[in-house]
Every structure is written in structure tokens, then in C-alpha cells.
Amino acid sequence: xxxxxxxxxxxxxxxxxxxxxxxxxxxxxxxxxxxxxxxxxxxxxxxxxxxxxxxxxxxxxxxxxxxxxxxxxxxxxxxxxxxxxxxxxxxxxxxxxxxxxxxxxxxxxxxxxxxxxxxxxxxxxxxxxxxxxxxxxxxxxxxxxxxxxxxxxxxxxxxxxxxxxxxxxxxxxxxxxxxxxxxxxxxxxxxxxxxxxxxxxxxxxxxxxxxxxxxxxxxxxxxxxxxxxxxxxxxxxxxxxxxxxxxxxxxxxxxxxxxxx
Amino acid sequence: xxxxxxxxxxxxxxxxxxxxxxxxxxxxxxxxxxxxxxxxxxxxxxxxxxxxxxxxxxxxxxxxxxxxxxxxxxxxxxxxxxxxxxxxxxxxxxxxxxxxxxxxxxxxxxxxxxxxxxxxxxxxxxxxxxxxxxxxxxxxxxxxxxxxxxxxxxxxxxxxxxxxxxxxxxxxxxxxxxxxxxxxxxxxxxxxxxxxxxxxxxxxxxxxxxxxxxxxxxxxxxxxxxxxxxxxxxxxxxxxxxxxxxxxxxxxxxxxxxxxxxxxxxxxxxxxxxxxxxxxxxxxxxxxxxxxxxxx
Numbered sequence: 001x002x003x004x005x006x007x008x009x010x011x012x013x014x015x016x017x018x019x020x021x022x023x024x025x026x027x028x029x030x031x032x033x034x035x036x037x038x039x040x041x042x043x044x045x046x047x048x049x050x051x052x053x054x055x056x057x058x059x060x061x062x063x064x065x066x067x068x069x070x071x072x073x074x075x076x077x078x079x080x081x082x083x084x085x086x087x088x089x090x091x092x093x094x095x096x097x098x099x100x101x102x103x104x105x106x107x108x109x110x111x112x113x114x115x116x117x118x119x120x121x122x123x124x125x126x127x128x129x130x131x132x133x134x135x136x137x138x139x140x141x142x143x144x145x146x147x148x149x150x151x152x153x154x155x156x157x158x159x160x161x162x163x164x165x166x167x168x169x170x171x172x173x174x175x176x177x178x179x180x181x182x183x184x185x186x187x188x189x190x191x192x193x194x195x196x197x198x199x200x201x202x203x204x205x206x207x208x209x210x211x212x213x214x215x216x217x218x219x220x221x222x223x224x225x226x227x228x229x230x231x232x233x234x235x236x237x238x239x240x241x242x243x244x245x246x247x248x249x250x251x252x253x254x255x256x257x258x259x260x261x
Numbered sequence: 262x263x264x265x266x267x268x269x270x271x272x273x274x275x276x277x278x279x280x281x282x283x284x285x286x287x288x289x290x291x292x293x294x295x296x297x298x299x300x301x302x303x304x305x306x307x308x309x310x311x312x313x314x315x316x317x318x319x320x321x322x323x324x325x326x327x328x329x330x331x332x333x334x335x336x337x338x339x340x341x342x343x344x345x346x347x348x349x350x351x352x353x354x355x356x357x358x359x360x361x362x363x364x365x366x367x368x369x370x371x372x373x374x375x376x377x378x379x380x381x382x383x384x385x386x387x388x389x390x391x392x393x394x395x396x397x398x399x400x401x402x403x404x405x406x407x408x409x410x411x412x413x414x415x416x417x418x419x420x421x422x423x424x425x426x427x428x429x430x431x432x433x434x435x436x437x438x439x440x441x442x443x444x445x446x447x448x449x450x451x452x453x454x455x456x457x458x459x460x461x462x463x464x465x466x467x468x469x470x471x472x473x474x475x476x477x478x479x480x481x482x483x484x485x486x487x488x489x490x491x492x493x494x495x496x497x498x499x500x501x502x503x504x505x506x507x508x509x510x511x512x513x514x515x516x517x518x519x520x521x522x523x524x525x526x527x528x529x530x531x532x533x534x535x536x537x538x539x540x541x542x543x544x545x546x547x548x549x550x551x552x553x554x555x556x557x
Contacts, residue, residue: 008361011353012371015434019378022389022431025399029392077289084282092286095293101542102301103492105509106531109516110300113307140296173281198380204495209516216495219384223391223499230388237385238377245376 023238030231042232051218052233059207059215062131063200066138067193070146073139075189078150079181082159096147099140108137108209130210137206142196149195153188154181187255191248198244202237301535307528320529329511329521329530336491336508337537339422343429344486348479350430351437352445358438359445372442375435382432387499390428394419420501428496433486440485444478444552481548484541491538508534 031038033045046052081089099107115123115133123129162184166176182189204216219237223230311317324330357363358371393400396413404410418424448471456466494509503510508530514520515527 002362004360005362008357008363011357011361012363012367015350015354018434019374019431021400022393025393026389028399073289073292076285080282080285084279085286088286092289095290095297097542097546098293098297098301100488101535101539102297103494103509103534103538105492105494105512105516106304106534107297107300109512109527109531110304111296112516114300114303136292136296139292173285195380202383202385204384204498205513209513216384219388220495220499223384223388224502227397231392234385234388234392238381238389241381242377245373245380248376249373 023235026231026234026238030228030235033228042228043236046222046229046232046236055213055215055218056201058213059201059203062135062138062214063197065135066142066200067196069135070139070142070196071150071189071193074143074146074150074192075182075185076177078147078154079159079177082151082154083163092147096143099143104141104205105209107140108206111137112209124210130212134206134210134212134214137210138196138200138203141203141206142192142199145195145199146192149188149192150185153185156188157184187251190251194244194247194251198241201240304528304531305535307525308532310525310528312523312525317525320523320525323523323526324529324533328506329508329526332506332508332511333533335422335506339425339429339507340487340490342422342426343433343490344483346426347430347433347437347486348441348483351434351482352441352479354434355438355442355445359442360448371438375438378435379432379439382493383495384499386428386431387496390419390424390431390500394424394427420504422505425497425500425505425507428500429490429493433490436489437482437486440482441478444475448474475552477548477552481545481552484545484548488538488541488545491534491541 030042031040033039033041077092081092111133112124113119115121115129117125123133159181162180163176166180171180202216202219203214204220207214208217208220219230219233222233308320309316309318311319324333354371358368390398392398394412394417395401396419398419401412404412419428452470452474453466456470461469492509494513497505497507498510498513501510503514511520512527512530512534515530519527521527
């Protein structure tokens with residue numbers, strides 16, 4: 001082994017210690033609920049907790065809604081910006097960068113004032129309204145990732161030829177989007193979707209300040225009141241994030257394999 | 262169908278196509294106005310108003326009261342420390358993974374893990390570090406029992422500036438790896454060989470070739486990391502409760518219960534945060550445009 005390889009291994013080894021040690025420690029901690037023995041008792045308690053199930057389900061439903069609304073907003077927009085309204089593209093790109101510039105806590109602060117009970121659109125006044133507001137907030141948070149993924153997907157295909165071919169066969173815009181464009185950028189949309197899921201599922205700031213029974217605030221509550229259950233929840237959350245990123249890799253590789261065959 | 266006829270149909274189709282295109286992008290822009298632009302604009306306007314709605318700059322003067330200024334300072338320090346350290350270690354990892362002659366499986370493991378860890382933030386990350394380096398954490402206990410080193414007695418505290426910085430690095434380093442890897446891949450092997458054939462050592466190569474090419478990417482990425490840490494709430498809140506006075510937690514408390522007894526001061530704090538993250542993002546975009554000249 002030469003010197004630079006040796007140095008590279010050293011760097012990776014140090015990084016591995018820093019990144020893997022907390023995972024091991026958390027896992028070990030999560031097994032310590034019963035005195036004097038290792039057990040999965042903390043996981044049993046957490047998974048059996050009705051509040052865990054309810055809040056996880058709530059956040060899952062919201063994540064799915066976020067993905068559907070986000071894709072429905074971004075795919076047609078990116079498509080028409082690429083096909084006809086190229087001048088507007090920098091504007092859209094700027095807008096999709098804004099959620100990275102404006103911190104989430106500032107955004108939700110604005111929502112609470114713009115949509116309070118005495119405003120033109122009193123979303124925070126009702127439960128359903130607040131659910132909708134939280135979902136729209138998540139769509140906003142996910143916008144940079146969804147837009148970038150879809151835009152990259154559209155750049156990789158020949159949007160103009162596909163559209164013209166479909167039009168010459170008599171297809172209208174809706175048919176073109178749903179049956180021609182969407183299947184061709186499926187991998188990109190799915191990558192955006194899984195990333196969105198990973199961001200939304202444990203999100204704390206929006207859900208907590210809009211007072212919704214989501215998974216993030218549940219995590220925080222357990223963290224403030226229990227000793228071992230939070231460690232079990234951290235492991236579960238890490239596995240969910242890992243699954244989302246793994247799925248992105250899997251669909252990406254499938255897509256690449258299909259294209260080359 | 263005559264040529265003139267078919268031309269006019271084509272024209273009609275194209276103008277109706279433009280209408281369809283505008284209708285197609287309209288929901289996106291309406292959505293952005295409702296959930297990005299208006300809410301932020303409302304805060305910005307509110308920051309310049311007093312309780313009765315009259316124009317004032319008093320709110321900005323009040324940002325410099327000791328407690329608020331201290332909150333901004335700690336936030337700036339944690340964000341800057343985690344951004345700079347994250348950038349340095351992230352660069353080291355990216356450079357090791359790209360140019361270190363490591364096996365392919367390890368390189369793709371680094372890439373995948375970076376994707377996971379950069380998204381593993383918020384409340385669960387705080388739990389993980391409490392289980393590791395908290396008072397009852399595994400590493401704390403191991404060091405005390407096996408090596409007789411009590412890090413808490415030695416002055417370490419997870420619920421402090423360094424504790425928070427160490428925790429933030431868990432998502433900052435992987436984010437740096439993801440951002441900087443393309444730039445590191447852009448460093449051509451020939452440049453190094455050319456430098457070596459002219460008698461340059463590793464240090465000369467870095468100082469005269471690699472660093473001048475990389476620095477816009479490096480500084481830009483550091484600015485992005487800074488903004489990333491500056492807006493974070495959940496990790497710090499779950500880790501320290503409200504014992505560490507950073508600006509996001511101050512704003513959180515203000516939104517929950519108007520702890521400052523002045524709504525418009527809350528708006529000014531929010532505007533100050535937007536200004537800082539906007540500055541670092543503008544810097545990032547400007548530097549990335551410069552960096553792109555070298556890649557390819």
C-alpha cells in the first residue's frame with residue numbers, strides 16, 4: 001500500500017469511528033431498559049404505544065400527501081418551463097431555492113400570522129385547516145429537492161420530441177403529462193419522493209408550532225420524559241431514513257439499467 | 262388541407278399552447294406566493310412597525326439588547342464552527358474517497374452513508390448523542406470506567422457550545438462530502454503529475470494548484486453549511502431544552518408565548534435570520550458560479 005492509500009484509510013477509519021460510535025451507543029442504550037440484561041423492551045413499549053402508532057401514521061399520511069401535491073405542482077411546471085416558458089426558468093429556480101434561504105421556523109412564524117383565525121384564509125382556526133397548512137408547509141420545505149430531482153429528470157429526456165410525437169397522435173396536454181412525460185421521469189420523481197418522505201416523517205418545527213399530533217413532536221415529548229425509549233426511537237428513525245435513501249439508490253440503479261439495455 | 266390552412270391551424274395551436282403553458286405553471290407560482298413570498302413579506306413589513314402599525318426602526322435597535330445579541334452570537338458561533346470544521350473534515354473524507362485508491366465498495370458506502378447521515382438530523386440525532394456522550398452515555402461511561410477519565414469533570418458538557426457543535430457535525434460533514442465530491446473529482450490527475458514532474462511536493466501542489474482551483478467551491482460550501490446550521494431548531498431544542506440560548510430557540514419561545522412581550526421584535530429577529538442566511542446563500546451561489554468554470 002502506498003502512502004496516499006494509507007492516509008486515505010486513516011481518514012476513513014477516523015470518520016467511521018465518529019459516525020458509527022453514536023449508532024452503536026444508541027443501540028446499546030436502547031437495549032438497557034430492563035436492569036442487568038439486554039432486551040428489546042424499549043422497542044416493545046414504543047411500538048405498542050398508541051400515541052406512537054397514531055403520530056407515525058399521521059406523519060406518514062402527511063408525507064404521502066406532500067409527495068403527491070409536490071409532484072403535481074412541480075412536474076407540470078418544470079415541463080412547461082422547459083418546453084415553452086424558458087424565460088421563466090431562472091424565476092422558478094430562484095423560488096425553489098427560497099426554502100433553503102428562509103429558515104423553517106421563520107416560515108411557520110409567517111404562516112401563523114398570515115393564516116390566523118381573523119385572516120382572509122383562517123387555516124389555523126380548524127383542525128383540518130391546520131392539517132392542510134402543515135401539508136402545504138411540508139410541500140414548501142420539500143420544493144428544492146423535488147424541483148431539482150424533476151428538473152434533472154426532464155433534462156435527461158427529449159421533452160420536445162416526445163411532446164410533438166404525442167401531439168401528432170392527438171394527445172392533449174393532460175394525457176401527454178400523465179402518460180408520456182411522467183413514465184419517462186419516474187425515477188426522478190421517485191427519488192424526490194423518498195427524499196421528501198425522509199424530511200417530512202420526523203419534522204419537528206412546523207408540526208410543533210402548528211400544534212399538530214405529528215411524529216416529530218411525539219419524539220420530542222418522549223425525549224423529555226423517558227430514558228431508554230428515545231434511544232429506541234432514534235434507531236427506528238435512523239432505519240426509516242436509511243430505507244428512504246436505499247430506495248433512492250435502488251430505483252436509480254433500476255432506471256439506469258433499463259436505459260442501457 | 263391547403264398550406265395556408267395548415268399554417269393557420271399550427272399558429273392557433275401554438276397560441277393556445279402558450280395559454281395552456283401559462284395555466285400549467287400558474288398553480289406553482291400561486292402556491293409560491295401564498296406559502297413562501299407572502300408569509301415572509303408579512304414578517305419583513307412587521308419588523309418595521311410598532312404595536313400600532315406605524316413605521317419604526319426601534320425593533321432593530323432592540324436586537325442589540327444583551328439577551329438577544331447573545332443569542333445571535335451563540336448561533337453564529339455554533340454555525341460558523343460546525344460549518345468550518347464540517348468543511349475541513351468533509352473535504353478530507355471526500356478527498357480520501359475520491360483519490361485515495363480505496364476499493365469501490367467503500368467509496369459507494371461513503372456516498373450512501375453521506376446521503377443518510379446528512380438527512381439524519383433533528384430530534385433523533387439529539388437522542389443519539391445523548392446516548393453516546395450524555396452524562397449516562399456509552400462513551401462517557403466507558404471512558405470513566407475503563408480509562409478513569411471523567412469528561413464531565415474535565416469540563417465537557419454535551420449541552421454546551423462544543424457539545425452542540427459536535428452534534429451538528431454529524432449532519433454537516435456528510436453534507437460537505439456530498440457537495441464537494443464533484444469539485445474534488447474535477448481535480449485532474451494530470452495536474453498533480455505535471456506539478457510533481459516540475460518538482461513540487463504535496464504541499465506545493467495543494468498550495469499552488471489544488472487549493473486555488475478548489476477554494477470557491479470550498480468557501481461556497483462552507484457558507485451553505487453555515488446557513489444549514491443557523492436555521493436548525495429541533496436538534497438543539499431536543500438536546501438542550503431551552504438551556505442553550507441560541508436564536509432559533511429564542512424565536513421558538515417567542516412564537517409559542519411572546520416571551521419578549523413585543524410581537525414586532527419577534528419579526529425583527531426573524532428578519533435578522535433571513536438576512537444572515539440570505540447573505541451566506543448569495544455568497545454560495547456567486548462562488549459556485551466561479552467554481553463551475555474549472556469543473557469540466
